[in-house]
Amino acid sequence: MQTAVLKEVTIDNVIFGLDGNKLQILLVKHAIGESKGSWGLPGGRIGMNQDIDAAAAAALYDLTGARDLYLEQFRAFGRVDRARERVLTIAYYALVRPESCAIAPGESAEAVAWFDIKDVPPLIFDHREILDFGLAFLRHKIRHEPIGFNLLPDKFTLLQLQELYEGILDVSLDKPNFRRKMTKMNLLVSCNEKQQGVAHRAATLYRFDPAVYESLMEQGFVFVV
Amino acid sequence: MQTAVLKEVTIDNVIFGLDGNKLQILLVKHAIGESKGSWGLPGGRIGMNQDIDAAAAAALYDLTGARDLYLEQFRAFGRVDRARERVLTIAYYALVRPESCAIAPGESAEAVAWFDIKDVPPLIFDHREILDFGLAFLRHKIRHEPIGFNLLPDKFTLLQLQELYEGILDVSLDKPNFRRKMTKMNLLVSCNEKQQGVAHRAATLYRFDPAVYESLMEQGFVFVV
DNA sequence: CCAAAAGTGTTAGCGTTACACCCATGT
DNA sequence: ACATGGGTGTAACGCTAACACTTTTGG
Numbered sequence: 001m002q003t004a005v006l007k008e009v010t011i012d013n014v015i016f017g018l019d020g021n022k023l024q025i026l027l028v029k030h031a032i033g034e035s036k037g038s039w040g041l042p043g044g045r046i047g048m049n050q051d052i053d054a055a056a057a058a059a060l061y062d063l064t065g066a067r068d069l070y071l072e073q074f075r076a077f078g079r080v081d082r083a084r085e086r087v088l089t090i091a092y093y094a095l096v097r098p099e100s101c102a103i104a105p106g107e108s109a110e111a112v113a114w115f116d117i118k119d120v121p122p123l124i125f126d127h128r129e130i131l132d133f134g135l136a137f138l139r140h141k142i143r144h145e146p147i148g149f150n151l152l153p154d155k156f157t158l159l160q161l162q163e164l165y166e167g168i169l170d171v172s173l174d175k176p177n178f179r180r181k182m183t184k185m186n187l188l189v190s191c192n193e194k195q196q197g198v199a200h201r202a203a204t205l206y207r208f209d210p211a212v213y214e215s216l217m218e219q220g221f222v223f224v225v
Numbered sequence: 226m227q228t229a230v231l232k233e234v235t236i237d238n239v240i241f242g243l244d245g246n247k248l249q250i251l252l253v254k255h256a257i258g259e260s261k262g263s264w265g266l267p268g269g270r271i272g273m274n275q276d277i278d279a280a281a282a283a284a285l286y287d288l289t290g291a292r293d294l295y296l297e298q299f300r301a302f303g304r305v306d307r308a309r310e311r312v313l314t315i316a317y318y319a320l321v322r323p324e325s326c327a328i329a330p331g332e333s334a335e336a337v338a339w340f341d342i343k344d345v346p347p348l349i350f351d352h353r354e355i356l357d358f359g360l361a362f363l364r365h366k367i368r369h370e371p372i373g374f375n376l377l378p379d380k381f382t383l384l385q386l387q388e389l390y391e392g393i394l395d396v397s398l399d400k401p402n403f404r405r406k407m408t409k410m411n412l413l414v415s416c417n418e419k420q421q422g423v424a425h426r427a428a429t430l431y432r433f434d435p436a437v438y439e440s441l442m443e444q445g446f447v448f449v450v
Numbered sequence: 451c452c453a454a455a456a457g458t459g460t461t462a463g464c465g466t467t468a469c470a471c472c473c474a475t476g477t
Numbered sequence: 478a479c480a481t482g483g484g485t486g487t488a489a490c491g492c493t494a495a496c497a498c499t500t501t502t503g504g
Binding site: 451452453454455456457458459460461462463464465466467468469470471472473474475476477 | 494
């Protein structure tokens with residue numbers, strides 16, 4: 001076995017957002033280099049003295065202006081690029097509230113935009129594979145851990161939550177049963193507050209409390225949708 | 226952001242085996258370098274023109290002499306080592322039948338041995354974290370995909386399979402219910418053969434057929450233990 | 451009043467759980 | 478005979494799926 005000398009190690013972020021009940025993904029159009037003019041996943045490089053998670057968070061901050069977003073590594077991908085140099089990329093997925101961040105193209109991008117997950121343009125390199133892998137990861141994870149709330153406002157209705165799952169998992173759910181399932185978990189905390197200015201009966205607003213989840217976990221509770 | 230120049234990118238393999246109903250892990254004792262004399266995960270480097278999966282498979286082959294083992298990447302880990310150089314490692318886990326491979330220490334190891342998962346010695350670097358992560362990954366995966374068979378002989382009894390799950394998940398299962406669950410899946414193929422030379426009623430031998438699993442999947446079947 | 455969404459109630463059926471029990475075989 | 482594991486039966490329970498129904502609100 002020989003020592004590898006890599007050209008570089010990069011970060012690729014699969015950034016998910018939600019528009020109503022439609023799952024969106026944030027892409028950038030590259031302004032320089034071999035892939036100029038094509039859409040791809042936003043990313044960055046890993047600084048020499050930087051934790052890889054920190055590098056991913058920094059790349060995410062540069063693009064969205066938001067910190068403390070839900071961000072998790074899901075896999076490393078290797079490929080040999082056009083110049084026959086090995087490129088290694090570590091892929092993360094993030095959950096973002098689109099309305100609460102100020103998207104700005106970085107130096108090397110000429111455009112940034114949200115795309116419906118069902119209408120993604122051709123992507124550079126192996127980014128389509130990375131996206132598909134990240135989406136599968138999200139679909140699995142969101143059913144087994146209460147992370148979906150990161151895509152919703154702090155206060156949300158049960159219907160919003162249901163539409164989130166319907167949008168991400170691409171299924172339709174029975175409203176009464178979904179409500180019962182959620183409320184029976186004792187995971188959601190009522191805000192004792194109602195929706196405002198809607199043209200129908202106002203729904204109760206709920207919030208997700210990580211502390212409640214912690215204490216339920218200690219009692220052996222397992223989140224499943 | 227600055228360009229990273231890594232000292233190296235390595236592979237770490239978390240290699241699982243089964244001894245009866247006890248989950249085992251394969252460790253090496255390092256013979257050279259800063260970690261001489263300590264136990265750690267076996268690994269290797271990534272060749273320049275090598276797929277990262279191939280690099281992991283090669284490292285596994287060097288150690289076990291076996292090919293085509295179950296091997297899957299689960300995560301990349303970054304750390305800054307003693308010389309303040311960044312080290313990046315990509316971690317894989319493998320499932321092995323201990324009796325069907327010839328373990329041999331490579332050049333840089335003075336010993337190789339199986340350890341009970343509940344009795345692992347202190348490990349170098351961040352290998353304990355990697356091991357824990359890999360174990361959690363295995364425990365999850367083995368419940369949702371039929372990969373456990375890679376730890377058993379081709380032909381096995383239902384009790385062996387049950388003990389596999391009990392050992393890996395560290396739970397005890399009800400025998401009648403486990404049997405029914407497995408047989409009702411129609412996933413296992415009877416070999417029309419019985420155990421030989423046992424001091425009790427001989428059990429039926431079964432095998433796992435990937436083709437059967439494929440066809441069940443097409444009908445929407447989902448494997449869960 | 452109507453539309454739209456919030457909520458509640460009810461039932462059949464399925465799967466899991468827990469445990470009792472009989473069967474076959476080598477020592 | 479007995480220990481050991483193979484293998485079957487069954488009843489209670491809880492959860493889910495499916496759908497009918499009532500309630501509240503703005504237009």
